[in-house]
Amino acid sequence: MKQRSNYWQLLPYIRPHRLTILLALLWIGVYTAFWPIQAWLAGQISKYVGTDVTMLAKIAVAGGLVYIFQGVAQYCMNTLMAKAAFGITLDLRKRAYGHLLGLSGDRLSQMQLGDLSYRLTEDIDKIGEIVNKIFHQFIPCVLQLVVILGYMVYINWQLTLAVFLIAPVIAVLVGWFGEKLQKQSLKSQNQIADLSSLVTEDLGSIRMIQAFAAEDYARKKFGQEAEFNRQAKYLTEKINALQHPIVSFLQVVSILFIFVLAGIQISSGNLTSAEFVIYLTNIVLIISPIALTTSNYNELKQAEASVDRVFELLALPQTITERPDAIVLPPATSKIEYRNVNFGYTSDKTILKDFNLTVKAGETIALVGTSGAGKSTILSLLNRFHDVSSGSISIDGIDIRDVTLKSLRRQIGIVPQDTVLLSGHIAQNIAFGQTAFSIKDVEEAAKIANAHQFISQLSQGYYTYVGEKGTTLSGGQKQRIAIARAVLFNPRILILDEATSALDSESEALVQEALERIMADRTVFIIAHRLATVRKADRILVIENGEIIEAGTHSELLDRSGRYAQFYARQFSKGI
Numbered sequence: 001m002k003q004r005s006n007y008w009q010l011l012p013y014i015r016p017h018r019l020t021i022l023l024a025l026l027w028i029g030v031y032t033a034f035w036p037i038q039a040w041l042a043g044q045i046s047k048y049v050g051t052d053v054t055m056l057a058k059i060a061v062a063g064g065l066v067y068i069f070q071g072v073a074q075y076c077m078n079t080l081m082a083k084a085a086f087g088i089t090l091d092l093r094k095r096a097y098g099h100l101l102g103l104s105g106d107r108l109s110q111m112q113l114g115d116l117s118y119r120l121t122e123d124i125d126k127i128g129e130i131v132n133k134i135f136h137q138f139i140p141c142v143l144q145l146v147v148i149l150g151y152m153v154y155i156n157w158q159l160t161l162a163v164f165l166i167a168p169v170i171a172v173l174v175g176w177f178g179e180k181l182q183k184q185s186l187k188s189q190n191q192i193a194d195l196s197s198l199v200t201e202d203l204g205s206i207r208m209i210q211a212f213a214a215e216d217y218a219r220k221k222f223g224q225e226a227e228f229n230r231q232a233k234y235l236t237e238k239i240n241a242l243q244h245p246i247v248s249f250l251q252v253v254s255i256l257f258i259f260v261l262a263g264i265q266i267s268s269g270n271l272t273s274a275e276f277v278i279y280l281t282n283i284v285l286i287i288s289p290i291a292l293t294t295s296n297y298n299e300l301k302q303a304e305a306s307v308d309r310v311f312e313l314l315a316l317p318q319t320i321t322e323r324p325d326a327i328v329l330p331p332a333t334s335k336i337e338y339r340n341v342n343f344g345y346t347s348d349k350t351i352l353k354d355f356n357l358t359v360k361a362g363e364t365i366a367l368v369g370t371s372g373a374g375k376s377t378i379l380s381l382l383n384r385f386h387d388v389s390s391g392s393i394s395i396d397g398i399d400i401r402d403v404t405l406k407s408l409r410r411q412i413g414i415v416p417q418d419t420v421l422l423s424g425h426i427a428q429n430i431a432f433g434q435t436a437f438s439i440k441d442v443e444e445a446a447k448i449a450n451a452h453q454f455i456s457q458l459s460q461g462y463y464t465y466v467g468e469k470g471t472t473l474s475g476g477q478k479q480r481i482a483i484a485r486a487v488l489f490n491p492r493i494l495i496l497d498e499a500t501s502a503l504d505s506e507s508e509a510l511v512q513e514a515l516e517r518i519m520a521d522r523t524v525f526i527i528a529h530r531l532a533t534v535r536k537a538d539r540i541l542v543i544e545n546g547e548i549i550e551a552g553t554h555s556e557l558l559d560r561s562g563r564y565a566q567f568y569a570r571q572f573s574k575g576i
């Protein structure tokens, strides 16, 4: 934890709204200026009570007008400040989401999704509320305190000195409680986050919990977390509850003290009765800002934990970044080259050692090998899910680290083993990532992908809702949607990573047929367990421990009677 207040980190987000804030500050000034006028009017009333009724009536009208003007000023400052505060929240939220999109998939899968979404929603909401509060409550209260205290000094400094003597005592106590509260609040918020990620996790694995009859275990674990959560919140409230009576008590004592002093001043002729009324009104006017600044201060301390958590998220390094002078990759037309590539996910384990590969445009390259050999890793380097540790990968002679991520990834389509459908209808899923699309193009793509037929048979056709709460599709259907996605995306380079491995042989045939259609005229990398699907590749690479141990066409490799021939014989004998 840093020692300094972390609100300074918000400064860059406040800057774009400075005009609105400035305008609001002006209104705050107007609003504050009315306070001493109110106190002064109260003093005037005391002068004319029982003597001059017309004067009293005039003062009453003036008082009413002051009230109305002050209300208008208050409305203006509050709405302007709210506008700025929620604008800041919006910017921060967009920025945080954008930052998440730039994090590597590995990193995200290591984090708890519930915790992340809490930071993006609750924490940022809290920051918005507190910024709004600082603007429309804290600043006016502080100003009110300053102006009224000034007026009090002006009327009678001896009395005011008494206030100043008591104020530091209150401030020290308030600070101490604030500190305690902040620690507690951080603990309690982490608990809440834990709880929500636990729920997310449990809901995701509820079938497994049921399958293992682990309900008791899950219930107990959840109960424990919920209990921690309760304790943390309860403790925060207890500290809160203790603080209010103490602060109020201090206020009462100080007011009584002032009354006694005022009595002495009046009897010695230092204070008139009208001034005393003004003074009393001032004291009334100062109580609520003192109380509010105290509670605002505590809220400020509590929300600091949220600020920390959001900026912690924003500080997560984006492993893959673009160079500031990155260029747009022109359409890939000639070759892809891996040159002396070394790579490991962690520094202690190298996956690829001095890997070299040159692929001509339009070639179909198959990668085969046991699971864990490094096939997916080799291809994940191509669209920069990870960066090489040394060596380089180039497309048409341009290092992929020199081009924008968008222009690189825009040219590489992927059909993975498991296709994830997002919440939305089928057409949106096929046109994934495109903000505007024509339904005709989507249908064309679906036809090429052998998907049109089954989609037309769904209740709402292309507008059938899929995803978490929608219609469930079979693995083969999902793969064909993924292929339609790739067709529409129309990439120059296509990666099929075990695209048919999870399918039964019937849907595999349909998917295979669709794949063959979209492979034409593209550079294709195909990873497959079933060697039947790689036979037609221009070149087959056998990968072992991150190295190419054999390369050639299907018949060349069979003739060589090496590792590929072994694989093939084994699969053939199993009748796969």
Ligand SMILES: Nc1ncnc2c1ncn2[C@@H]1O[C@H](COP(=O)(O)OP(=O)(O)O)[C@@H](O)[C@H]1O
Residues within 6 Å of the ligand: 106, 345, 346, 351, 369, 370, 371, 372, 373, 374, 375, 376, 377, 378
């Ligand atoms: N995200 C990752 N983080 C750490 N290690 C990984 C990650 N992905 C794969 N590996 C490791 O890298 C090696 C190669 O994996 P992978 O490329 O997925 O093999 P294949 O696709 O041939 O089955 C394996 O030892 C695997 O455990």
Ligand SMILES: [Mg+2]
Residues within 6 Å of the ligand: 375, 376, 377
């Ligand atoms: Mg793999």
